[in-house]
Each structure stands twice: as structure tokens, then as C-alpha cells.
Amino acid sequence: MSDIITNDSVYQTDSLIAEDIDAYLDVHQHKTMLRFITCGSVDDGKSTLIGRLLYDSKMIFEDQLEALQADSKRVGTQGQEIDFALLVDGLAAEREQGITIDVAYRFFATEKRKFIVADTPGHEQYTRNMVTGASTADLAVILIDARKGILTQTRRHSYLAHLIGIRNIVLAVNKMDLVGYDQAIFDKIVADYTEFAASIGIAAFTPMPISGFKGDNITGPSENTPWYAGPALIEHLETVEVNSAVDADKPFRMPVQWVNRPNLDFRGFSGLIATGTVKPGDAIRVLPSGKTSTISRIVTMDGDLDQAVAGQSVTLCFADEIDCSRGDVIALADNPPQAADQFEATIVWMADEEMLPSRSYWLKIGTQMVTATIQQPKYQVNVNTMEHLAAKTLDLNAIGVANLSTDKQIVFEPYAQNRTLGGFILIDKISNATVAAGMLHFSLRRAQNVHWQATDVSRDFHAGLKNQKPAVLWFTGLSGAGKSTIANLVEKKLARMNRHTFLLDGDNVRHGLNKDLGFTDADRVENIRRVGEVAKLMTDAGLIVITAFISPFRSERDMVRQMMQPGEFIEVHIDTPLADAEARDVKGLYKKARSGQLKNFTGIDSPYEAPLDPEIRVDTVAMSADEAADAIVARLIP
Amino acid sequence: MADAKTLTHLERLEAESIHILREVVSEAEKPVMLYSVGKDSAVMLHLARKAFYPSPPPFPLLHVDTTWKFQEMYKLRDRMAQESGMELLVYQNQEAKDRGINPFDHGALHTDMWKTEGLKQALNLYGFDAAFGGARRDEEKSRAKERIFSFRTASHGWDPKNQRPELWNLYNARKAKGESIRIFPISNWTELDIWQYIHLNDIPIVPLYFSAKRPTVERDGMLLMVDDDRFPLEPGEVPVERSIRFRTLGCYPLTGAVESEAATLPEVIQEMLLTTTSERQGRAIDKDAGGAGMEKKKQEGYF
Numbered sequence: 001m002s003d004i005i006t007n008d009s010v011y012q013t014d015s016l017i018a019e020d021i022d023a024y025l026d027v028h029q030h031k032t033m034l035r036f037i038t039c040g041s042v043d044d045g046k047s048t049l050i051g052r053l054l055y056d057s058k059m060i061f062e063d064q065l066e067a068l069q070a071d072s073k074r075v076g077t078q079g080q081e082i083d084f085a086l087l088v089d090g091l092a093a094e095r096e097q098g099i100t101i102d103v104a105y106r107f108f109a110t111e112k113r114k115f116i117v118a119d120t121p122g123h124e125q126y127t128r129n130m131v132t133g134a135s136t137a138d139l140a141v142i143l144i145d146a147r148k149g150i151l152t153q154t155r156r157h158s159y160l161a162h163l164i165g166i167r168n169i170v171l172a173v174n175k176m177d178l179v180g181y182d183q184a185i186f187d188k189i190v191a192d193y194t195e196f197a198a199s200i201g202i203a204a205f206t207p208m209p210i211s212g213f214k215g216d217n218i219t220g221p222s223e224n225t226p227w228y229a230g231p232a233l234i235e236h237l238e239t240v241e242v243n244s245a246v247d248a249d250k251p252f253r254m255p256v257q258w259v260n261r262p263n264l265d266f267r268g269f270s271g272l273i274a275t276g277t278v279k280p281g282d283a284i285r286v287l288p289s290g291k292t293s294t295i296s297r298i299v300t301m302d303g304d305l306d307q308a309v310a311g312q313s314v315t316l317c318f319a320d321e322i323d324c325s326r327g328d329v330i331a332l333a334d335n336p337p338q339a340a341d342q343f344e345a346t347i348v349w350m351a352d353e354e355m356l357p358s359r360s361y362w363l364k365i366g367t368q369m370v371t372a373t374i375q376q377p378k379y380q381v382n383v384n385t386m387e388h389l390a391a392k393t394l395d396l397n398a399i400g401v402a403n404l405s406t407d408k409q410i411v412f413e414p415y416a417q418n419r420t421l422g423g424f425i426l427i428d429k430i431s432n433a434t435v436a437a438g439m440l441h442f443s444l445r446r447a448q449n450v451h452w453q454a455t456d457v458s459r460d461f462h463a464g465l466k467n468q469k470p471a472v473l474w475f476t477g478l479s480g481a482g483k484s485t486i487a488n489l490v491e492k493k494l495a496r497m498n499r500h501t502f503l504l505d506g507d508n509v510r511h512g513l514n515k516d517l518g519f520t521d522a523d524r525v526e527n528i529r530r531v532g533e534v535a536k537l538m539t540d541a542g543l544i545v546i547t548a549f550i551s552p553f554r555s556e557r558d559m560v561r562q563m564m565q566p567g568e569f570i571e572v573h574i575d576t577p578l579a580d581a582e583a584r585d586v587k588g589l590y591k592k593a594r595s596g597q598l599k600n601f602t603g604i605d606s607p608y609e610a611p612l613d614p615e616i617r618v619d620t621v622a623m624s625a626d627e628a629a630d631a632i633v634a635r636l637i638p
Numbered sequence: 639m640a641d642a643k644t645l646t647h648l649e650r651l652e653a654e655s656i657h658i659l660r661e662v663v664s665e666a667e668k669p670v671m672l673y674s675v676g677k678d679s680a681v682m683l684h685l686a687r688k689a690f691y692p693s694p695p696p697f698p699l700l701h702v703d704t705t706w707k708f709q710e711m712y713k714l715r716d717r718m719a720q721e722s723g724m725e726l727l728v729y730q731n732q733e734a735k736d737r738g739i740n741p742f743d744h745g746a747l748h749t750d751m752w753k754t755e756g757l758k759q760a761l762n763l764y765g766f767d768a769a770f771g772g773a774r775r776d777e778e779k780s781r782a783k784e785r786i787f788s789f790r791t792a793s794h795g796w797d798p799k800n801q802r803p804e805l806w807n808l809y810n811a812r813k814a815k816g817e818s819i820r821i822f823p824i825s826n827w828t829e830l831d832i833w834q835y836i837h838l839n840d841i842p843i844v845p846l847y848f849s850a851k852r853p854t855v856e857r858d859g860m861l862l863m864v865d866d867d868r869f870p871l872e873p874g875e876v877p878v879e880r881s882i883r884f885r886t887l888g889c890y891p892l893t894g895a896v897e898s899e900a901a902t903l904p905e906v907i908q909e910m911l912l913t914t915t916s917e918r919q920g921r922a923i924d925k926d927a928g929g930a931g932m933e934k935k936k937q938e939g940y941f
Contacts, residue, residue, distance in 0.1 A: 021908040028834060033647035104782045105775045107828045114647040116826055128803055135805040245644045257660040262693040270689070272657040272807065301691035311645050313656035313689070326664055350803050364808055367664070423806045432812040434802040 027111060034242055037118040037133045037166075039157035040143030045174045049143065049212030050106055050119055053234075056219055057108040103133040112238040127383065127397035128350040130160050131437060135423070138242045139168035141233075146179045146209070150192050155200075156383045158193075162202050163346065163399070163439075165419065168240045169197075169205040172233065177211040181224040200386055206236055243419075247310035252276030252284070252332045253413075253421060255366035259325055260315050268299055268315035269324050271367070274420035276332065278316065279307045283333035286324045287411040292333050293318040327368040329411040329421070337421055339409040340443030342559065346401050346415075347374065349394035351428065351435035357393065361435065363406060365424035371407040372426065378402060394436075403444060405562070415439035444529075444559065462542035466500045470539035471636060472564055476551045476611060477574030478603050479589055480581035482620050482628075483548040486574060489629035491546050497637065499544055504531055506549040519600040525556050532560035539568055544636070552602045554609040572632060573614040578603045580621060648835055655682075655823040656689040657807055658786060659770070662821050663696055665811035666768035670727075672757070673699040673718075675711040676887045677843050678772035680718075681832050682824055684841045686770075687722055694723035700769070701728045702760055704752035706741055706889035708865050710844050718842065729760035741891040742870055748889070758794045761818060768811070768819045776828045786825045792816035833910065837903045846884045847906060849898045853877035860894035885910070 016024045040046040106117040118133030134140060140161040144154055161169060171193055179185045190207045197205055208217055209225050210233060216222035217232045231239075253274045260268040278284075282295045297317040298305040308314045316330060324330070331337055349355050355374060363372035377400035380391035394400045415422030426436040463470050473490065475483040484505055491503045510517070514530055517523040528551050535545045551557050561569040581603070582590040593601035600606045611617075616635055618628045645653070662669050671686060673679050686695040699719055719726035734751040741748040761769060775782045785801050787809045802810055811819060824832070836843060846863075853864040855877050862869075863884075864877040869891065871877070882895035883906070900909045 017908055017911045021904045024911075025834060025837065025904060025907065028830070029646065029648065029838065031647050032644050033650050105826065106782065107776045107826075109828075109830070114828075114831075132803040132805050136807075242644065244650065248644075257657070258664050258690075260690065260693055266692060268692075270660055272653060299691070301688045309645070311650055311653055313653040313660070315691070362812065364810065367661075419806055423808065425805060425808050425810060427810050427812055432810070432814060434804075434810045437803070437805045 028109070031109065031112060031114050032242060033114045033116065034139065034237055034240065035116045035118070035137050036139040036141060036237065037120050037130070037137045037161070038141045038143060039120050039130055039134075039161065040145075040174070041151060041153040044143040044145045045212045046119065046143050049141075049172070049174065049210075049218075050117055052212045052215060052218060053115075053117070054106060054108050056215070057110060103129045110234060110238055115237060127156075127160065127399070128348065128437075130157065131164055131348050131350075134161055134164040134166060135419075135437070137164075137166055139170065139237070139240055140166045141170045141172050142205075143172050143174050144189060144193075146173050146175045146185055146189065149189050150196065152384045154193075155196060155386070158197065158202065159200055159381075159383055159386060162200055165415065165439075167243075167246075169202060170233070170236060171205050171207040173207065173209050174212055176209045176216055176225065177214045181209070181216070181222075183209075183225075183227045186228075206230065208233060208236070244309075244311035247275045248277060250275035250310070250418065251335045252278050252282070252330075253337060253418065254278070254314075254316070254330045255368070255411075255420065256324060256326055256328045256330060257367050266317075267321070268297075268317045269330060270313070270315045271330070272313045273308055273310050274366070275310050275418055277307060277309045278314075280304075284316075284318070284330050285333040285336045286322060287329045287331055287336055288339040288409055289323060289328070290336075291322040291324075293320040293322050295319075327366075329366065337411055337413045337418070338443065339411045341407070341409045342403065342405045342444040342562075343412070344378075344401065344403050344441040344444065345424075345438045346399065346441065347377075347394060347404075347426075347436050347438045349396060349398045349400075349436050351433055352396050353428075353435070354393045354395040355436065357402075360407075360429065362427035362429060363404075363410075363424050364427065365410055365412065365422075365440075366420050368410050370410055372404050374402050374404045374426075376402065401441075404438075412440055412443065414442055459540050459542070462540065464542075466542045468499055468542065468544060469568075470542050470565075471544050471568050471570055472535045472539060472560075473544070473546045473570050473572055473632065473636065474535075474551070474557065474560065475546070475548045475572045475574055476557060476614075478576060478578060478581045478608055479550055479601070480584050480586055481574040481576035482625055483550075483574045485625050486618065486628050486632070487546045487548040489625055490632050493629055493633045494544060494636075497633075499637075500542065501544045501546060502538055504535060504545060504547045504549075509549075519606070521553075521600075521606070524552065528553075528556040528560065532556075532563050535560070536563050539564060550602050550608070552606065552608045554611070557611065570616065570636065571611050571614040572616045572618065573611045574618050574620060574628075575610070576620045648831060648838070651824075651827055651831060652685065652688070652835070654807070654826065655685045658809070658821060658823040659686055659689040659695075661809050662768050662770070662811065662819075663690070665809075666819070668764070668766050669697040669768040669770065670700045670761075670764065670766040671695070671697055671724075671770040672772070673701050673715065673726075674772065674887075675701070675707070675715045675718075675844060676772070677832055677836060677847060678774065678824060678827075680841050680843050681827070681835055682770060682772045683718060683722060684835075684839060685823060697770075698725035698727050700760060700764075700766075701726065702753060702756045703728050703730045704741075704748070704756070704889050705730060705735070706748075706752075706868075706891060708844070708846055708863070708887065708890045708893075710846050711887060714842065714844050727760070727764070729756060729763070731756035731759055740868075741889050749892075752889075761794070766818065767813070768821060770821050770823060772824055773822045774827050774829070774832070775825050781825075784822070784825075786822050787811060788820045788822065789813065790818050790820060794818070829910065830907070833903065833907045837907065844887060846887060849881050849883040849901045849905075851879045852882050852895070854880045854882060854895060861897065862893070863890055863895055865890040 038046050038050060104119045108115050118137060120130040120133035142157050173186050173189050186209045208230055209228050210217045216224050219234045220232050254271045256269045256271050258270040260270050278295060280295050280297060284295055285292045295316055296319045298308050299315040357374055357376045360371045360373050363370050377391045377394060379388040380398055380400040382389055383399060391400055413421040422440045424438045425434050428435050475487050477483050487503055491501050494501045509531060514527050517527050531547060531549060535547055538545045585591060592598040593604040602608050616632055701715055731752055739748055739751045773781055785804050790796060854861050855864060855875060880897055881899055883898045884893060884895050887893060898909055900906045
């Protein structure tokens, strides 16, 4: 005990407890709460720091201290001194191995705040535990051994903390006692870290020189570091802003957990407010239906509330009887989130069994549960170097970026804006294990605004008036393959049969709707997306739509296919060998591309991905344009 | 509140617990709340009433009875069931009853048969697939690492190496037929939080938590209360009236009292804050099997 330096200046609540318990309770009652994680590698002194925080804040009782002293002598690593790590390492298996293998939660309080610490492991194979601990944290303490400086693990922990969206990062340079409290060592580590932090997008962090073992700069300024003017660890933890306060300033959103219906006279919608503030009289919208109403009451057992904010669990009543059930999201009427079913997301794989790109998993986001399939990752991130690596799958503790699609639209927001509507887990449908966590970046179909205007004249009615079945004839093929020519003939033939049609031609669309787009891969994708959306609206109007675009990428053609009603998308591959198309070169484009005047030309320096299984394939070498048009019309109207 | 937008720690804890209770009711087929009548159960029950108000909580209370609880506990149990409008199920292990298993003669077997086995039998009998429990992470080292949703095999075992990761406030409640979940809605509450919440919300608790003159005897360094005439007194032993109270409540022959004058909630809290031993210290159960007592018990199916 003699070596333990305690500085309980911030913990001097004892006198108040003894003298005026009511005053103490009043103080305690008004405390806020901060959740944080500590991360460091095995020897950075993480458990010792947590043990120190518990000890200094009087969370260790005499009987626990006695057991700790006995354990320290028996299996401790600090000789005869107290090994705080033993206090924190919980499970028998890990006590034997001497390492922390899971996330453990610890509690302590000061005069200003209550703290929940997630103790997360430093071992490489336990990325999933750190991500788990970080997901509920307002702040991360990244521990560095002053003798060792920034290690691979430091970079990994920092990257993960940043990935999960922790805005407050403390760089705790620990074991300063073992380097003689040398300012130069501290400054060098901070300089190194500043450079690294900027490279991964961490804008700000708070560095501090500490000793968990000796207690320097933990509860108050240390005499050993007169050159350090910043806050002590506890001081900083007591004053940083918590997430829920930030969330309260965002637009109102509440995922519905449960419909409360004790009798016919009461119907309330229960949930935890994710962001924003709500008051009786507020205009709200229920998503994805888009139905609107106003809040009539905020019901709690302690009486109705005038206002509720992010982080509170409440029951809301509406002024109108509108449909609303578990999985729906109640939001501010004039600023609702969107719904979509295709996304780009970061995925952290957490299961021994690797991710299978075509398999369907349960996806839980907020209170919504849907089926999701994940595409092959665009890349995997090496968490030590932050390099992007090609990957066919993700295995345990791998982090990657991939597109995913869901069987139903989900109400969402990008994770960076809203953790509740952007963070999800994936569940294996057979084992029921939680196999991954993910963070949505954006939807791949941004035009899918969910607050549809409900219309009385339906899609079927439109089609019925025209006495036809809507369809999209999607022509794809190389430049000069004959798409526009054949499409034009098809439209003429259909018009003669009294069919209501519209031809969307690549060149024409680029003069207006898409005149802001060029020919990079990204712009080509956007070009097709917009055309797909326009075609979809036209099918809603009952039209037969004919499109003539190179549309070189399979994934975008499939994306458009998925936008349409089943059976309405008819892919027509105008199959002309490159040599033939180039020989025709009606517009002189191939010549320009070959000479380098035209960049990103499909077939020359930009790929064309032919359809694998088109509904119709037209071999322009074997048949004329007119024969091809007859064949297509015959397929559409047998 | 510190300001209009920053919730206090108790408000955040309350909201989290209510969220957990509602998730389970929405996703489980047949939930139940284990009700032990202690202060933690009292808070958990209060939170359940808040979560579903104005409806009564849509699940029954289950008391796995050992027949050795304090009389005051049985009284409060029946009263709270009535006040909350919930069905109360009381289960006693018939085999333990038939064999006369008791804490005086059978030691650890008493806890094993009445509580661990009794709980398993009750869950199997009624087919509950989700059971709320009032355990807190600050109580004990192995609890600190247990998830809020804790999965049990069809034989009710716990595998600490194979827990599901819990991210944000997303809980995965899916399970195979026969498997069940134990859910701990007050995982993140500390002993002080519990007392403060009881104080603020005026939640009824067993009077044994408050100091009063009670008949006691001393056994193995523990102060035990002679709650009924089943207590086997040594020849010549006479119970002594002492001013005592309890920090934790279980079977009366296994629960140590502390000498105290704290007769009101603030005084109880004051005493707790100034005390130097942890609350489970008065319980015999943690001392079995060395440092890993509770962890071993949980693997066998104890809550």
C-alpha cells in the first residue's frame, strides 16, 4: 500500500455524505453520465489505470481490497505491490492466462459525473470486442506506453475508435514515471500521433502525460510534470460533451418499439428517442408509410411531459388514427429520413465463419428487422496500416466496405449523422449468432424518398386506361452496335399497334437531364441510375419504355432491374462484335478514341460487361435491324 | 436535469432499462420476470411498470421460492403483484421439498436444489423463452462481463466464451427452439443508483432494509436473524435483540445482517457510502469454489 499515491482532491465527497446526506443525494441525482472505453495493448497498463480510477473514487471496498492484496502476492505481476489489473480481469480463464479476453464494464463516479468504462482488449484477434465496447462510448482513452511510443496497436485502436464515430479521443501517454517524466519523450509521441491522426481523419484529440500506477495527472495536476498545463484525466472526463446532448440538436426521430394498446381508448407508440426533441403539437410523419399527424400527448407513468429529448424512453400518442407499428420510425414531418433498400456500408465481421456474399442474413437496424444480402466487398481495410486490400469475403475481425441490399425498404440515415438509424447488426439465420456489425454510408438510390404522396389514380389504373402492360425494353450494347436504330424501329412498330410508348435515347438524355455528367465510371453509373428512375416513373404511368444506352456495367443494369416490378424489365443485348461496331463507326467516335482524343470509351479504354442472361439477345451480324425489331416486338406482345 | 438537453445519469439508466424491457416483449414469445423481492427486483419491477404504462407489464412475475425467505419478503411480494396488476407465479422445487433440503443441514446443496434447479424446472414447466433478472454488473467480477442478453442452452448453461457481441442498443433476441435468454435490464446500475432511484421514485421495499430491533444470533462471523421457529438454536442459545438491517436479502439463514441505526432511506444510503465492505460480502454463495464461485454457478444455470 505504501507505494500507492492517492490524490483524492476531486473525490472529497465523504464529508458531505457524513454531514448532509440529503445535500449529497441532491448532487448525485443531478450528475450526468459519460461512457468511455480504454484501449491499449496488453502491457500498456490499461487494467492498472481502471483499477486506479476505481480505487481513487472509492469504488473498491475493504473486502475487495483484501482479496486484491492476497491475489497480488499470489499471482500479481507487481511484486509485493497491489496489482490493480487483478481487480479488473474478471473471468477465471483469463486470470489464468493473464489477459483480458472480453469487454468488461466498470462503474465509478466523481462529484460531477457517473462513468461507465468499457474495458476492451488489446489483442489483435479481438477487434470485435473493441468495436462492441466503442459502440456505446462517448469517448476513447487510447493508452500508450511512454517507453514504446506509437505501436501498430495504437494505430489500430485509433482507427477503430474513429470508425465507430467516437469524437472525443484522449491520448494517454502512460508510465511516464518509467521515463523520468521526460517532456521530450511526451512531445515526440504527441507529434507522431498528430501526424498519424490527421492521416486517418481524426481532427482533434487530447494528449496527456500520466502514470496509472503512480497516479500522475489522474485526478489532479502532477508535481512531476510541471511542464504540462492541460487537464488531468478525470477533469477532462468530467467536462467533455456527451453524445446524447449532441443528438438532442438533430431532427426528431424515434423508432417504434412497441404499440401500447391497453384498451380501445388508448393507442400509444413506445420507443427510445434517437435524436431531437418532441413536444405535443409537433407535426410528425410515420415512415415508411409517409402518413402524417400531430403529437397529442407524451405519456409516462409520472405524468404527461411537455417535452422529451434524445435518450429518453417515452410513449407518444397521435391526434389522428394512423397506422404505425414496430419497425416504423416517427420523425419530424417536414424533415424526415429516407427509406431505401440498397446501400454502401462498412462491415465489421465478428464470426468465425466467414461472410458469404450471396447468403441472406437478418439485418437489425433500430427496431427494423429485414433480410439482407451483401455483395463481394469493394475492399477490406488493413487495420494496422489502413491500406485498402482487394477481398472476396470478410473473415473474423475483418473490416471492409461493401454494397448490400435488403428485401424491404428500411428507414435509415447515414451512420455519421445518426447512430440509431445508421448502425446495424447482421444475424446468421441458422445459428442466430450476431455475425457482423455495420455502418451505413449512403443508399445507392438516392431518389428513393419515402414520403410518397399517396395518389388515388393507381399504377394499375394508368396501365388499364392504356390497355397495356407496362414494360421497360432495356437496350444495351457497344457504341455503334445499332441500339438507337433498332429501338426506333421497335417504337414505330408498337405505335402502329396503338401501344403507348416512349423512347429514352442515350444521346438525347445527355443533352438535358444528364448534361452535367461525363463519362467516368462514377458518372456512367449515375447516368444509368437517373435513366432507371425516369423509366420507372414512366412504367408507373403505364407506358412501355424503350431505352437505348450503352449501360456497360452489369451491376447498374441489375440495379435498374430491381427497381422495376417483377417481369417488367426486359434486357435486350444488341450483340455486335467490337470489330464490326468499330468498322461502322457512324459517329466517328472509335477513331477519336483510338487516337486518344476521347477518353473512357467503352470497348477501347473502358470495359463493357455483356449481359450473362438477357431476356433477348440480338445478333446484328446474323439479322437485319428490321428483323431484330420484329423479333423484339413479338417477344413483348406474343 | 443539468440542462434541458443533457439527461442525468439516472434518466439515462432508466431510459436504457425501459428500452431493453420493451425489446424483449417485442421479440420474445413468452417472457417472464424473475422477482426475488429484493431492492434490485423492486427497481426492475418499477421500470417494467413505467415501460408499459398505461398497460400493465405484459408478462407474469415468477418467484422461485425456497420456502426460506424472510416473512416480510413474502408479504411485500404478494402486495406488489397485486398493485402492478401482474400475475404472480410461485414455484417450489418439489424434490427439494420432499427431501427436506434446507440451508442449515445442506449448505450449498440448498442453493443448488431450490434456486438453480428450481429455476430451471420453472422455466421448463411454463415454457418461458425469456426471463428478466435483476443482476447488476457492479456486483461481482463475472457479472461485469456478462451481456445484457445472456443466452442459455436448452439445458440452461452459460458459455462465457461464446457470448453474442452487443453493439449500440441493438439486441439480438433470436434463438433456436429450446434455448432461452436471461435479460438483465439493470446491468449498468450501481448499488448507489438503485438506492437513489428507490428514494426518488418512492418505490416500496422490504422493511428489512431499514434498521429495527430484531432477534439475532451469531454464526461463523455472520449475524443471522431468527425469522421463524425453524431456526435451530444451539442448546442454551438465546436470540439477542439487536438493531440491525440488511444490505441484501436472500434466504434468511444465509443472509448476514449488519448492525445499524439507519432507519430512513437517506440514512441507509449514507451508511452504504461510508461503509468499507461490498454488498455481496454478506452472502455465502460467492465464497464457494474460490474466486470463481459465481462464474461457476452461472455456467451451471444459476442466474
